[in-house]
Amino acid sequence: MTVENNEPIYNELNSKFKLFSPSRVMAIAMNTFTQLVRMKVFYFLLIFSVLIIGANVLFLNFTFEQELKILQDVSFGAMTLFASIFSIVGTALLIPKDIEDRTLYSILTKPVPRFEYLIGKLLGILFLVAVSLVLMSILFFAVLFFRQHGILAEEINQMRGQPTAEQISSLKENIFAQGLRLELINGVVAVFLKAAVAAAIALVVSTFASSTLFTIIVSLVIYFIGHAQSMALDYYFPEGDMHGAFQRFIAGIVAIIFPNLQIFNVVDGIVSGQSVPMSLMFRLTGLTGFYLFIYSFVSWVLFAKKEL
Amino acid sequence: MIILVKSKLFSYGRVLVSLAILVVFGFLKIPFESQTEQKLKDKGFRDWVPNMSAREQLTQASFIGAIGGFRSLVASIYDLRAHEAFRDKDWGSVERFRKVTTSLQPRFAKHWDLAAWDMAWNAYAYYRSKSEFSDDDLELWRIEKMIMPSYLEKGLSFAKEGAKWTPESYRLPMVIGDIYAQKYNNPKLASEWYFKSSQAKDAPSYIYRAYATQLAKCVGMEEEAYKVVSNLYNGGKVRTLTLRRDMERLEAYFVNKLVQSNSINELKEMVKKENSNYIIYDAIATHYLGEENNISLAVNAYRELVKNPKAPDFYRRKFALLIARDPANEERAYGLLKNMYLSTPQIFRRVDLIELKKIESNLNIPLNEKLIKSDASR
Amino acid sequence: MSKDLPTAVQIKNLTKTFPVPFKKEKVVAVDNLSLSVMPGEVYGLIGPNGSGKSTTMKVLLGLISATSGSSTVFGMSSTETASRGSVGFLPENPYFYKYLTGAETIAFYGKLCGLKRKVIKERTSELLNLVELEGARDRRLAGYSKGMLQRIGLAQALVGRPKLVVLDEPTAGVDPAGSRKIRDLIMQLKDQGITVILSSHLLEQVQEVCDRVGIIFEGKLVREGSLKTLIEIEDQTEIVLENAGSDLLKKITDLINQENGVNLIRSGRPRTTLETLFLKETGGESKDVRNES
Structure with missing residues (x-):
């Protein structure tokens, strides 16, 4: 036997191996999803149900505008909270855990490029967040639907005498305009997009910090800076106010390096009845895609040669 | 930092490369981000500015929450706090919390509505009832001349500020109209705001009627009011009691004007030319009743009037009541009035009911058959 | 290589x-x-x-x-x-x-x-x-x-x-x-x-x-x-027997003693010679030794 005997194997390996395989990425993503599901994360839906039903029952003495608004605020608030927590904690929990438990060894010693592992994990988390948001939305929309019909019936009941068809339709229009409407879906999408960026941030952090707690804390700090940065600029450096070059420089660096998560906050406006044009939704989606790409890339740069 | 170093021994070169990537792409994203921010601002998604004064208004947690994407939720929480302060009659806090909700979410019309309501109605009413129990003259003066007007003004200024923020909505102009109509007794300004409100896409139809009502109260604007009121009366789907009264009152005004400025001959000339103008008949009847007290001529004039299908139904009531003045015809007239009352009671005003009651007693109608059982008021 | x-x-x-x-x-x-x-x-x-x-x-x-x-x-x-x-x-x-x-x-x-x-x-x-x-x-x-x-x-x-x-x-x-x-x-x-x-x-x-x-x-x-x-020790030979009675062992010992220059070094159950070698190559420290020091 000579060294040439290896050639068939060598060639076979090269031809069999794909530089990027969606099926491998999907295998990792689905595994991540399964793992989280079996960690019983979906129990949170119970908490969510309690919250929105509570919001529904507790505020019956208010005007219907307040009632519908509180229901939407609580729902969107809980959705934002859960989606962000899942994104950050999920990512921080799973990747450092894989490293700590050395589960990563058995994955990376299969013909799996490291970026596929990272992308797979990220997609798994995003999939989980998406599924949770869809489930929460269904609950939220169902409660809202029943509530607005309930409110309509109550309001008609409280009218003196026999209300005319015109009165009823005007009332209905008024109530439903603040109830279930397509615009709410844009709000859910915006919540998802922000959570996706948060997950990508946690991905970057988890590639250089192997401790879960460290990842969570650093990611949360970045998450907060991401929200406050644009405001901090206005806050500390109001327009027209000349400040020290150094402060401006620092503020600039922060704006450059950190994502502006404030951009995704359109839910407040949506609840108060404004609508987000589709072009803006596309912009937000594009921006999210951009962040996912850059952060995946950076985490790969950090992770590619990491000594495990 | 220690965890970082201890955790993994990786090349620092890669960290620098990563930072470089972030910086380069950071430069690329900034124009896109600020463009998007601008678009959001234009669409009204960035009304709240977290500046020093906003920071002072909110608690630490609320401020962070408002920044972190829970602005609407924080606004709702302050709405609840305002509600609690309202229950405690702590009007200073109510005002403060209402300022927070409106500044956090200025495009939500209901925030302004509630703020105006709490000031111009709730706080105002609280001090008015307080003034009723006050023995101290100075205190009374202070409440009536300073505090109460100040809450009206606060309510009005909330409503006016809100109207600026929500130009699409009927709500705040309506609230302003309410304040002018119910608190300042200023039908002119009230009608202007109601009109503004009625022009909004989402305005319920009753606002236009409120506009007509206020307009009908404006002295010197009867022509304009009559146009609006008669249009509503003839074309509108709903003929409310107020609308009926306004219509009758305005027509009576024009009738009086006709009677005062024209002689009977001139009126007769007019009626020949404008046969369809039933008001002139009423003017003629009024003339006969007034100066000559000639009931039969007045009856004749009304007989012509009610032939006109355009004439509002209250003329039939007037006609019947006129007939009833002649004792010989009282019973026949009562029959007419009874039918009228049973089919369209709305055309009877309070004064008409008193008269009806009188007729019933003249005719000795047994109690169980009487239309008007006791008091004339309804 | x-x-x-x-x-x-x-x-x-x-x-x-x-x-x-x-x-x-x-x-x-x-x-x-x-x-x-x-x-x-x-x-x-x-x-x-x-x-x-x-x-x-x-x-x-x-x-x-x-x-x-x-x-x-x-x-x-x-x-x-x-x-x-x-x-x-x-x-x-x-x-x-x-x-x-x-x-x-x-x-x-x-x-x-x-x-x-x-x-x-x-x-x-x-x-x-x-x-x-x-x-x-x-x-x-x-x-x-x-x-x-x-x-x-x-x-x-x-x-x-x-x-x-x-x-x-x-x-x-x-x-x-x-x-x-x-x-x-x-x-x-x-x-x-x-x-x-x-x-x-x-x-x-x-x-x-x-x-x-x-x-x-x-x-x-x-x-x-x-x-x-x-693990081979070239000048030594090991015989491993199964079911050998004491009679047989005595016979073998006698046979060995008759040969000139051949010594019976030990008899008994076979031992892991690799371990010996391992300890020798890695400084001869066994757990027990370490515990004593």
Whole structure:
């Protein structure tokens, strides 16, 4: 036997191996999803149900505008909270855990490029967040639907005498305009997009910090800076106010390096009845895609040669 | 930092490369981000500015929450706090919390509505009832001349500020109209705001009627009011009691004007030319009743009037009541009035009911058959 | 090592150093180590804890990169992900996703190896059968014993039909029966012509299954060779008898005593001579000695 005997194997390996395989990425993503599901994360839906039903029952003495608004605020608030927590904690929990438990060894010693592992994990988390948001939305929309019909019936009941068809339709229009409407879906999408960026941030952090707690804390700090940065600029450096070059420089660096998560906050406006044009939704989606790409890339740069 | 170093021994070169990537792409994203921010601002998604004064208004947690994407939720929480302060009659806090909700979410019309309501109605009413129990003259003066007007003004200024923020909505102009109509007794300004409100896409139809009502109260604007009121009366789907009264009152005004400025001959000339103008008949009847007290001529004039299908139904009531003045015809007239009352009671005003009651007693109608059982008021 | 020799694994002049935080000097984990493993061979890597066994394996599997030197698997550099296509690895104390069942675990790793859905199904049953875990097929790994985990780990390593299997301490913490099962499996792999590299400190086991052994100490390969040559003491002969009565033993002793220049050094049960050798090569420190000092 000579060294040439290896050639068939060598060639076979090269031809069999794909530089990027969606099926491998999907295998990792689905595994991540399964793992989280079996960690019983979906129990949170119970908490969510309690919250929105509570919001529904507790505020019956208010005007219907307040009632519908509180229901939407609580729902969107809980959705934002859960989606962000899942994104950050999920990512921080799973990747450092894989490293700590050395589960990563058995994955990376299969013909799996490291970026596929990272992308797979990220997609798994995003999939989980998406599924949770869809489930929460269904609950939220169902409660809202029943509530607005309930409110309509109550309001008609409280009218003196026999209300005319015109009165009823005007009332209905008024109530439903603040109830279930397509615009709410844009709000859910915006919540998802922000959570996706948060997950990508946690991905970057988890590639250089192997401790879960460290990842969570650093990611949360970045998450907060991401929200406050644009405001901090206005806050500390109001327009027209000349400040020290150094402060401006620092503020600039922060704006450059950190994502502006404030951009995704359109839910407040949506609840108060404004609508987000589709072009803006596309912009937000594009921006999210951009962040996912850059952060995946950076985490790969950090992770590619990491000594495990 | 220690965890970082201890955790993994990786090349620092890669960290620098990563930072470089972030910086380069950071430069690329900034124009896109600020463009998007601008678009959001234009669409009204960035009304709240977290500046020093906003920071002072909110608690630490609320401020962070408002920044972190829970602005609407924080606004709702302050709405609840305002509600609690309202229950405690702590009007200073109510005002403060209402300022927070409106500044956090200025495009939500209901925030302004509630703020105006709490000031111009709730706080105002609280001090008015307080003034009723006050023995101290100075205190009374202070409440009536300073505090109460100040809450009206606060309510009005909330409503006016809100109207600026929500130009699409009927709500705040309506609230302003309410304040002018119910608190300042200023039908002119009230009608202007109601009109503004009625022009909004989402305005319920009753606002236009409120506009007509206020307009009908404006002295010197009867022509304009009559146009609006008669249009509503003839074309509108709903003929409310107020609308009926306004219509009758305005027509009576024009009738009086006709009677005062024209002689009977001139009126007769007019009626020949404008046969369809039933008001002139009423003017003629009024003339006969007034100066000559000639009931039969007045009856004749009304007989012509009610032939006109355009004439509002209250003329039939007037006609019947006129007939009833002649004792010989009282019973026949009562029959007419009874039918009228049973089919369209709305055309009877309070004064008409008193008269009806009188007729019933003249005719000795047994109690169980009487239309008007006791008091004339309804 | 000659370039012309057939190689499943070739490690040349491998050096791996780790920086120490806040200090200038570096820890040398592997020092200019060279070794090669031929196809079909079972190679044992032995050495005390921290001698560089695991580091060498990690370099071989691309988990860490070499400071200098090279490592190839079937002629392909370990730094290439494609080289993992021919390798199966069982880590020390393997820990898999405990939320997955045995079958799901195999299927997951099968997918990572690029196997088709249908193939995965067959392969899963086949491997669970091989490692005798069909009974625990649909049980979650959270409920597996250490020996079962080790076996599911082995199944996982074999899912892609590797030509080289790397086993890091395959019997660590496994009870004797489980340990024997694993040994039998390694023998089966050998029969199938699969190259095996294993590290162990259970020298008896290494001795039982390995064709060749390398001893690593302080990052250096201090001895290497076929097991036979390594542990053979040329001027001594050992006779191992079964069911020998005392009469027979007395006869043999008498016979030996009659021969000139032949001495009976010892008689009794056979001992692990590898252990002796191991202790000698690694400084002769046994646990007991260390405890005394």
